[in-house]
Amino acid sequence: MEEAEPERPDPASEKRYFPESLDSSDGDEEGVLACEDLELNPFDGLPYSSRYYKLLKEREDLPIWKEKYSFMENLLQNQIVIVSGDAKCGKSSQVPQWCAEYCLSIHYQHGGVVCTQVHKPTAVQLALRVADEMDVNIGHEVGYVIPFENCCTSETILRYCTDDMLQREMMSSPFLGSYGVIILDDVHERSIATDVLLGLLKDVLLARPELKLIINSSPHLISKLSSYYGNVPLVEVRKQHPVEVVHLSGAQKESFESILRLIFEIHQSGEKGDIVVFLACEQDIEKAYEIVCQEGSNLNPDLGELVVIPLYPKEKCALFKPNDETEKRCQVYQRRVVLTASSGESLIWSNTVKFVIDVGVERRKVYNPRIRADSLVTQPISQSQADTRKQLLGSSSSGKLFCLYSEEFASKDMRPLKPAEMQEANLTSMVLFLKRIDIAGLGHCDFMNRPAPESLMQALEDLDYLAALDNDGNLSEFGIIMSEFPLDPQLSKSILASCEFDCVEEMLTIAAMVTAPNCFSNVPHGAEEAALTRWKTFLHPEGDHFTLINIYKAYQDIALNSTSEHCVEKWCHDYFLNCCALRMADVIRAELLEIVKRIELPCAEPAFGSKENALNIKKALLSGYFMQIARDVDGSGNYLMLTHKQVAQLHPLSGYSVTKKLPEWVLFHKFSIAENNYVRITSEISPELFMQLAPPYYFSNLPPSESKDILHQVVDHLSPLSTMKKDQKMCEKCPETTEPRCTVQ
Numbered sequence: 001m002e003e004a005e006p007e008r009p010d011p012a013s014e015k016r017y018f019p020e021s022l023d024s025s026d027g028d029e030e031g032v033l034a035c036e037d038l039e040l041n042p043f044d045g046l047p048y049s050s051r052y053y054k055l056l057k058e059r060e061d062l063p064i065w066k067e068k069y070s071f072m073e074n075l076l077q078n079q080i081v082i083v084s085g086d087a088k089c090g091k092s093s094q095v096p097q098w099c100a101e102y103c104l105s106i107h108y109q110h111g112g113v114v115c116t117q118v119h120k121p122t123a124v125q126l127a128l129r130v131a132d133e134m135d136v137n138i139g140h141e142v143g144y145v146i147p148f149e150n151c152c153t154s155e156t157i158l159r160y161c162t163d164d165m166l167q168r169e170m171m172s173s174p175f176l177g178s179y180g181v182i183i184l185d186d187v188h189e190r191s192i193a194t195d196v197l198l199g200l201l202k203d204v205l206l207a208r209p210e211l212k213l214i215i216n217s218s219p220h221l222i223s224k225l226s227s228y229y230g231n232v233p234l235v236e237v238r239k240q241h242p243v244e245v246v247h248l249s250g251a252q253k254e255s256f257e258s259i260l261r262l263i264f265e266i267h268q269s270g271e272k273g274d275i276v277v278f279l280a281c282e283q284d285i286e287k288a289y290e291i292v293c294q295e296g297s298n299l300n301p302d303l304g305e306l307v308v309i310p311l312y313p314k315e316k317c318a319l320f321k322p323n324d325e326t327e328k329r330c331q332v333y334q335r336r337v338v339l340t341a342s343s344g345e346s347l348i349w350s351n352t353v354k355f356v357i358d359v360g361v362e363r364r365k366v367y368n369p370r371i372r373a374d375s376l377v378t379q380p381i382s383q384s385q386a387d388t389r390k391q392l393l394g395s396s397s398s399g400k401l402f403c404l405y406s407e408e409f410a411s412k413d414m415r416p417l418k419p420a421e422m423q424e425a426n427l428t429s430m431v432l433f434l435k436r437i438d439i440a441g442l443g444h445c446d447f448m449n450r451p452a453p454e455s456l457m458q459a460l461e462d463l464d465y466l467a468a469l470d471n472d473g474n475l476s477e478f479g480i481i482m483s484e485f486p487l488d489p490q491l492s493k494s495i496l497a498s499c500e501f502d503c504v505e506e507m508l509t510i511a512a513m514v515t516a517p518n519c520f521s522n523v524p525h526g527a528e529e530a531a532l533t534r535w536k537t538f539l540h541p542e543g544d545h546f547t548l549i550n551i552y553k554a555y556q557d558i559a560l561n562s563t564s565e566h567c568v569e570k571w572c573h574d575y576f577l578n579c580c581a582l583r584m585a586d587v588i589r590a591e592l593l594e595i596v597k598r599i600e601l602p603c604a605e606p607a608f609g610s611k612e613n614a615l616n617i618k619k620a621l622l623s624g625y626f627m628q629i630a631r632d633v634d635g636s637g638n639y640l641m642l643t644h645k646q647v648a649q650l651h652p653l654s655g656y657s658v659t660k661k662l663p664e665w666v667l668f669h670k671f672s673i674a675e676n677n678y679v680r681i682t683s684e685i686s687p688e689l690f691m692q693l694a695p696p697y698y699f700s701n702l703p704p705s706e707s708k709d710i711l712h713q714v715v716d717h718l719s720p721l722s723t724m725k726k727d728q729k730m731c732e733k734c735p736e737t738t739e740p741r742c743t744v745q
Contacts, residue, residue: 052135062090085237087391099181110180116163163193190420199445220384249406273354281363304334311340360405369458371644376674431459490624497623501616505606512589513548517581531576543683626694648677
């Protein structure tokens with residue numbers, strides 16, 4: 001390669017392939033306009049707009065820009081490059097653009113660029129930002145793919161996608177032949193999908209020597225990545241500004257009060273800048289939001305009103321995007337207060353953050369394979385997470401970080417790295433995917449952190465119970481079809497069973513509603529009774545799954561008959577429903593229906609409302625969720641799990657809690673061990689129905705209990721019904737058959 005000035009890999013080709021080399025800072029304004037007239041965007045062949053040059057100057061100020069020459073050199077000469085950089089250094093937006101320039105320079109002979117993200121909102125926002133910086137159209141040259149939304153075409157050069165979507169793409173294209181460069185971003189988040197991709201791509205790289213892999217991570221994980229991938233080149237991005245850190249060691253015991261006091265003290269000080277507060281969990285976000293809004297209205301109006309923004313990292317619909325009204329408010333008033341929790345670090349995009357308040361703890365879900373349930377555990381964050389929160393102030397020379405913990409706590413109680421999700425989560429979906437990919441010859445996966453053997457065994461056992469595996473441990477035909485759905489395997493199995501029980505339309509609605517965020521809005525203080533009155537109109541006597549169908553049908557009726565989107569939003573507001581969640585459910589259902597049609601599953605006409613249909617829906621649910629059954633052991637709402645000795649109560653929003661009519665046996669969708677052991681989304685089932693649909697070997701493996709004894713009595717009662725007459729009595733709801741109908745078992 002010829003000698004070149006810094007940051008310009010190839011002077012002979014820089015004008016053609018690296019439009020950022022255009023120096024628009026020299027000369028007068030006429031010269032700049034002349035350049036704009038002459039310089040064409042190589043990605044779409046159109047002249048660059050004036051906005052391109054404005055954004056180019058902003059890009060040149062990013063910390064990573066100084067490393068462009070080093071990165072391009074390493075990309076040209078190596079198959080794998082690791083990029084180490086702090087939060088907000090620019091690696092997520094600039095590295096993919098440089099890779100797109102590389103692919104352009106070789107005329108896309110090996111494919112385009114894909115960049116994975118852990119969070120859906122981040123993938124969307126990065127795609128929008130990068131399309132703007134590249135001066136191209138979103139959805140054409142640059143696009144994004146997230147669950148249930150595809151904003152790309154066959155001509156898309158650079159696509160952002162969530163890591164689970166790239167993982168799913170490997171089911172149909174195991175060697176990812178559409179891409180010349182794959183970028184795994186935010187690897188330090190340690191999501192299951194990213195860890196699986198890190199392992200599988202080792203084999204893909206061997207099979208495709210022309211493929212390039214870029215790994216973006218925070219500095220904390222670099223040594224582990226280097227040992228995992230061997231001696232590969234490293235591009236390091238150094239941080240710029242120091243941050244003032246204030247440790248309030250005595251504040252941790254009363255952290256909530258300390259946070260509120262700090263927010264108001266900062267606001268009253270008159271110092272400019274937005275505030276980001278990291279709380280332990282979603283419940284704390286809701287509590288703080290209510291208090292700050294209430295107390296903030298009583299502050300000195302000369303200081304301006306606090307604009308409080310709750311930012312839920314996982315459970316809610318999306319990253320906060322200010323609408324026009326909010327933007328106007330933020331121009332009038334002085335300060336935003338963003339309330340978030342763990343994993344919210346990557347969702348903070350503002351450059352106006354000057355204050356960060358960190359409680360130093362988080363509430364994590366840790367899966368226990370023995371009882372097949374999550375435990376909500378409050379524990380210290382990792383040192384890497386603490387540093388990431390500090391780096392949100394990295395672009396500000398006057399930023400302050402308030403840590404509500406001591407330096408001793410940080411050094412002794414905080415682990416160096418965030419634990420891998422693979423070591424704390426249910427692995428059933430991951431194992432189903434690996435079994436599916438094994439068909440294409442990529443079953444071996446060299447994990448950076450090995451998952452717990454107990455979790456793997458539980459996942460294999462569950463897939464066996466769900467009839468997803470054959471006698472040799474490979475995927476059965478049902479398992480292959482189940483893997484086509486981007487859902488939990490139990491939910492996929494229920495959809496397959498619904499084909500047998502003629503209730504596909506209803507089951508798709510249930511699947512969409514439980515997959516989308518919670519459809520019930522957070523109720524303001526004092527409006528609880530009004531919300532409950534509104535919600536009662538949707539209650540269904542058969543259970544919460546049926547109530548969800550009622551809510552979706554009501555939403556759909558309003559959406560079809562309304563003249564504007566505003567009317568739909570008003571209806572949702574009046575009924576205390578989350579309009580964003582219902583929209584998402586609509587999108588999810590449409591995609592699930594498309595999958596059903598694509599793989600040609602039978603789909604009967606909807607018959608919601610009849611007794612036979614209600615029974616069929618319960619049969620379909622039981623076919624997938626027979627492992628999630630509980631019994632009221634004392635008639636007062638104390639439900640004992642069938643698989644273990646945990647006791648839980650119905651969630652307060654359950655229709656049964658509202659009507660005070662507690663069924664003895666329930667099927668539940670979700671259960672977590674926490675302060676309140678609630679089972680969520682429950683519907684009544686009968687022990688007879690359970691015994692008809694649960695696999696016999698699952699029942700025989702249940703631990704001894706009073707509930708199992710009762711079920712044994714049911715078996716004894718049903719077993720003499722071998723004659724035709726008693727068979728007909730057992731199946732009186734479906735007289736056309738004398739055998740159990742759940743052939744999908």
